[in-house]
Amino acid sequence: MLKVKDLYVSVENKEILRGVNLEINLNEVHAIMGPNGSGKSTLANVIAGKEGYTVTSGEIIYEGKNLLEMSPEDRAREGVFLAFQYPVEIPGVSNATFLRTALNEIRKYKGEKEMDAREFLAYMRDKMKTIEMDETLINRPVNHGFSGGEKKKNEIFQLAMLQPKLAMLDETDSGLDIDALKIVAHGVNKFHNMNNSVVVVTHYQRLLNYIVPDFVHVLIDGKIVKSGGKELALELEEKGYDWVRDEESVKETL
Amino acid sequence: MNFTKPKEKYINNFNEFEKSLNGEADSLLHRIRKNAIEAFDRMDFPTLKNEDWKYTSVSPILENNYVSKKDTAGSESFKAKIEDHLIKGLDVILLVFINGSYSKELSRIPDLSGGVKIGSFAESARKDPALFNEHFAKYARLENGFIALNTAFAQDGAFIYIPDNYVLETPVHILNISGTRGANILSQPRNLIITGKSSRLCMIESYHSTENETNFTNVVTEISAGENSNIEFYKIQDESSRAYHVSKTQAEQKKNSKFTSYTVTTGGGLVRNDLNTLLNAEGCESHFFGIYIGDGKQHIDNHTMIDHAKPRCLSNELYKGVMDDGSRAVFNGKVFVRPDAQKTNAYQSNKNILLSKEAHVDTKPQLEIYADDVRCTHGATVGQLDEESVFYLRSRGISKENAVSVLIRAFANDIFEEIKTEQLKEHLNNMIFRKLKEIV
Numbered sequence: 173m174l175k176v177k178d179l180y181v182s183v184e185n186k187e188i189l190r191g192v193n194l195e196i197n198l199n200e201v202h203a204i205m206g207p208n209g210s211g212k213s214t215l216a217n218v219i220a221g222k223e224g225y226t227v228t229s230g231e232i233i234y235e236g237k238n239l240l241e242m243s244p245e246d247r248a249r250e251g252v253f254l255a256f257q258y259p260v261e262i263p264g265v266s267n268a269t270f271l272r273t274a275l276n277e278i279r280k281y282k283g284e285k286e287m288d289a290r291e292f293l294a295y296m297r298d299k300m301k302t303i304e305m306d307e308t309l310i311n312r313p314v315n316h317g318f319s320g321g322e323k324k325k326n327e328i329f330q331l332a333m334l335q336p337k338l339a340m341l342d343e344t345d346s347g348l349d350i351d352a353l354k355i356v357a358h359g360v361n362k363f364h365n366m367n368n369s370v371v372v373v374t375h376y377q378r379l380l381n382y383i384v385p386d387f388v389h390v391l392i393d394g395k396i397v398k399s400g401g402k403e404l405a406l407e408l409e410e411k412g413y414d415w416v417r418d419e420e421s422v423k424e425t426l
Numbered sequence: 427m428n429f430t431k432p433k434e435k436y437i438n439n440f441n442e443f444e445k446s447l448n449g450e451a452d453s454l455l456h457r458i459r460k461n462a463i464e465a466f467d468r469m470d471f472p473t474l475k476n477e478d479w480k481y482t483s484v485s486p487i488l489e490n491n492y493v494s495k496k497d498t499a500g501s502e503s504f505k506a507k508i509e510d511h512l513i514k515g516l517d518v519i520l521l522v523f524i525n526g527s528y529s530k531e532l533s534r535i536p537d538l539s540g541g542v543k544i545g546s547f548a549e550s551a552r553k554d555p556a557l558f559n560e561h562f563a564k565y566a567r568l569e570n571g572f573i574a575l576n577t578a579f580a581q582d583g584a585f586i587y588i589p590d591n592y593v594l595e596t597p598v599h600i601l602n603i604s605g606t607r608g609a610n611i612l613s614q615p616r617n618l619i620i621t622g623k624s625s626r627l628c629m630i631e632s633y634h635s636t637e638n639e640t641n642f643t644n645v646v647t648e649i650s651a652g653e654n655s656n657i658e659f660y661k662i663q664d665e666s667s668r669a670y671h672v673s674k675t676q677a678e679q680k681k682n683s684k685f686t687s688y689t690v691t692t693g694g695g696l697v698r699n700d701l702n703t704l705l706n707a708e709g710c711e712s713h714f715f716g717i718y719i720g721d722g723k724q725h726i727d728n729h730t731m732i733d734h735a736k737p738r739c740l741s742n743e744l745y746k747g748v749m750d751d752g753s754r755a756v757f758n759g760k761v762f763v764r765p766d767a768q769k770t771n772a773y774q775s776n777k778n779i780l781l782s783k784e785a786h787v788d789t790k791p792q793l794e795i796y797a798d799d800v801r802c803t804h805g806a807t808v809g810q811l812d813e814e815s816v817f818y819l820r821s822r823g824i825s826k827e828n829a830v831s832v833l834i835r836a837f838a839n840d841i842f843e844e845i846k847t848e849q850l851k852e853h854l855n856n857m858i859f860r861k862l863k864e865i866v
Contacts, residue, residue: 220821221820221821222817222821223813223817243820243826244817244820244821245820245821245823245824245825245826245829247821248820248821248822248823249823253821254821256818256821259818260812260814260815260818262815262818262819262832262833262836263836263839264835264836264837264838264839264840265832265833265835265836270819270822270832271822273824273828273832274819274822274823274824275823277823277824277825277828278823281823313836330822334822334823
């Protein structure tokens with residue numbers, strides 16, 4: 173589904189990613205872990221198409237297409253989704269209007285019929301139920317005045333509404349208490365099925381207790397230095413990132 | 427080269443106009459006109475040297491030779507065009523002005539009860555001289571050449587009189603439409619609005635073009651708000667990008683009156699609005715809202731003045747602008763708090779978004795306070811659209827164009843928040859939406 177090949181990315185002439193390789197197949201959950209500043213968010217942002225990043229070499233192939241040549245909206249329409257670490261507040265636009273606009277643009281792109289207000293409402297109600305989204309949040313302006321937890325919940329609600337194929341969650345656990353964390357994880361687990369894949373970008377192992385990954389990758393200094401199963405996350409939690417770092421430098425000196 | 431100064435042309439036109447008047451020449455109205463043309467002769471048109479016109483050069487307006495059409499012949503051809511500018515689903519009392527002249531055929535005035543008078547300026551000057559003379563030219567001072575010129579040629583426009591204790595539920599729509607192929611039209615509407623004690627009025631002044639010729643509208647609207655009256659005033663500017671529009675709206679408020687104004691500008695090549703109110707008694711309220719969206723080479727200048735002359739009044743002003751391409755906006759908002767005006771509350775804000783590197787805004791909020799027990803705030807911002815927000819919307823599948831449009835509408839949203847008449851709100855939102863579709 174997604175192949176990241178030897179990806180080098182800089183921001184303002186500073187190299188952030190230095191040869192990332194990653195392959196994600198359908199019906200998989202991947203966790204990308206790493207210390208602050210290792211390039212985790214950069215990788216997620218580059219896949220989503222955020223401006224301000226220069227890809228100096230490498231490529232990203234998504235369902236056989238060159239993702240780097242596509243606009244952010246086309247990536248989204250093709251099924252790429254990023255849950256933001258810091259969701260943006262948009263005063264003056266209601267959540268419902270925003271989602272209906274998004275959903276219908278995606279449907280139009282796929283050649284599907286646009287949803288009218290009634291169909292949309294029914295669809296939205298259904299999704300709200302599955303992820304226990306508060307009705308009052310729907311009619312409020314997008315993220316405006318939302319608490320940290322409500323913003324993250326809203327990201328997951330969007331995920332449920334838009335039904336992407338590749339869902340990337342960028343530090344969705346940051347700033348959440350344990351109850352909010354469980355609700356968010358529950359939403360992601362409800363979303364995940366054999367027709368999609370999930371990438372969880374996180375600093376801590378905590379979230380992975382609730383969203384259990386098939387694969388764990390450790391990103392340090394812009395490179396994936398270690399990959400493994402879910403037990404790798406636990407090992408990291410116990411031994412810290414220095415353990416992988418030391419192991420790496422040993423490998424390099426050998 | 428033989429070159430007649432613009433001023434001389436207009437004075438010559440006045441002499442011609444005067445000859446055509448016959449018996450009317452001795453009337454009070456005409457004495458006011460004569461006084462105005464003398465004032466015009468002394469003042470001439472403002473130039474960039476004039477502090478109030480520093481950012482707006484009127485010389486493009488003066489380059490053309492305009493004609494004033496006195497008849498509304500062919501008004502039938504405007505009928506269909508007018509339909510496009512009506513507010514959908516809203517029942518209004520409609521006054522139509524074609525090239526500045528009142529069109530009885532296209533206007534729709536129902537039988538009015540309770541002493542309400544709505545009609546043309548010319549007609550009311552004839553039919554109600556006492557009322558007319560009591561108010562005409564009593565509010566808008568001849569402070570610049572345009573106002574003097576309008577006054578000198580004052581002949582047609584709308585006249586509205588709402589008597590004491592009358593609540594006019596139906597809004598009055600004064601629809602101005604200009605355009606004659608192959609001619610540059612000059613319209614100088616003169617509107618006079620008078621509301622009695624505890625009365626209520628909602629009115630809409632809208633301006634439109636039919637042809638893409640260069641037309642010039644120079645309008646003056648005088649409003650006298652009676653004690654405890656409530657006036658909602660909408661000004662819609664949707665003319666062609668080659669049209670010039672200079673306007674002066676002067677309100678004078680009596681005790682406990684409320685005046686709310688909305689100025690929505692999407693059209694016009696060069697637009698200059700002067701909107702003033704004098705809070706001339708205690709307990710008055712004024713709300714000024716404005717939104718302007720410019721592209722191409724549009725120049726949109728809003729000057730406002732809120733004059734707190736008496737104690738315990740409230741004023742609140744919010745103007746927002748979105749400028750694209752090489753367009754330019756000017757905002758100058760003056761708030762005067764006179765020595766008498768203790769316990770004044772005055773709030774003013776102007777916010778702008780620039781969508782291109784070439785777009786330009788000059789904003790100047792001005793507070794002049796001569797009383798000590800007052801609460802006043804003012805502020806102005808000029809910025810770009812937030813890139814992070816644009817990306818957020820795009821990352822959900824919304825096209826860049828739609829994302830920009832959604833964000834601008836969200837930016838403009840609070841301007842219309844207080845409008846209670848849904849059809850009007852919808853009409854204005856659609857107008858903004860259409861303009862945004864053109865520019866993004």
